[in-house]
Amino acid sequence: MLKTTAYFDDFASQKHSEVQRQWIQAVLLNPVKIVRQPNVRVSYWGNIPDAENRVLRVITLEDGETVHNAFFDRNFYKRQQRGEEPG
Numbered sequence: 001m002l003k004t005t006a007y008f009d010d011f012a013s014q015k016h017s018e019v020q021r022q023w024i025q026a027v028l029l030n031p032v033k034i035v036r037q038p039n040v041r042v043s044y045w046g047n048i049p050d051a052e053n054r055v056l057r058v059i060t061l062e063d064g065e066t067v068h069n070a071f072f073d074r075n076f077y078k079r080q081q082r083g084e085e086p087g
Contacts, residue, residue: 003066012069019056019070023048027058028065032086033076041068045076047087055080 002021004013013019027046032055035043040062047053057073060066079085 005068008067016071023056024058024070027056
């Protein structure tokens with residue numbers, strides 16, 4: 001089961017309703033990149049084949065498990081296409 005914050009449940013999941021929970025789990029299990037943010041949250045990126053290979057960014061709390069936000073990251077995708085990010 002996916003652990004989520006109240007922010008994700010109340011706001012982010014509605015704002016980004018196209019993001020499926022199984023995609024979030026897939027990114028957490030097999031990210032192409034992980035970065036610990038200055039605010040101690042953790043960002044994970046992964047390509048979603050079922051969404052035209054778009055890049056999903058998942059932000060968790062510092063535990064690396066509790067999802068705070070998830071959205072498609074166009075900027076990362078563009079950098080990835082230029083070879084500036086892993087894919």
